Amino acid sequence: MSGEAYEQTLAAIGQVIADESESDEILRRAVDLLHDGFESYSWVGVYFVEGEELALGPWNGPQATEHLRIPIGQGVCGSAAASGRTEIVDDVNADSRYLACFASTRSEIVVPISYDGLVVAEIDIDSDRPAAFGDGDRSFLERVAELLSPYCLVGWDTGGEPWEP
Numbered sequence: 001m002s003g004e005a006y007e008q009t010l011a012a013i014g015q016v017i018a019d020e021s022e023s024d025e026i027l028r029r030a031v032d033l034l035h036d037g038f039e040s041y042s043w044v045g046v047y048f049v050e051g052e053e054l055a056l057g058p059w060n061g062p063q064a065t066e067h068l069r070i071p072i073g074q075g076v077c078g079s080a081a082a083s084g085r086t087e088i089v090d091d092v093n094a095d096s097r098y099l100a101c102f103a104s105t106r107s108e109i110v111v112p113i114s115y116d117g118l119v120v121a122e123i124d125i126d127s128d129r130p131a132a133f134g135d136g137d138r139s140f141l142e143r144v145a146e147l148l149s150p151y152c153l154v155g156w157d158t159g160g161e162p163w164e165p
């Protein structure tokens with residue numbers, strides 16, 4: 001993946017932040033930019049920390065996931081939320097923590113979104129390609145997480161309902 005694509009997407013997300021006042025809309029559009037901008041990003045979602053669980057917020061991809069709520073500590077998503085560190089899984093079938101969502105998924109990256117040292121949300125991306133995520137994706141998505149962090153604080157009231165694109 002070229003550095004140019006990363007920079008363009010960071011600029012586009014910055015523009016969305018400048019143009020939009022609603023946090024929910026900022027997050028929706030950032031998810032869409034990530035999904036539409038990178039061929040290997042097959043499914044992109046944001047999970048919010050709600051108590052001891054992660055709750056699915058905006059997402060974009062070919063299919064809905066059954067994992068609308070994930071206990072912190074479970075799965076690759078729950079591990080990243082517990083540690084506050086980015087998780088890259090090159091082969092999801094070789095990772096015992098992996099919670100399967102889509103039969104086509106081969107690799108995954110989960111990037112915590114922190115505010116004031118606390119994990120408030122995370123970006124979860126599944127790829128249909130093996131080992132799709134490298135150091136470039138990690139540093140790019142960690143910058144995206146920093147940009148989005150203030151907009152994850154108001155909380156996404158899912159009301160127990162799945163978010164629909």
Ligand code: SME
Pocket residue numbers: 045065067070074075076077078097098099100101108124126
């Ligand atoms: N695979 C994740 C669950 C979320 S879905 O990929 C959307 C996990 O292991 O935590």
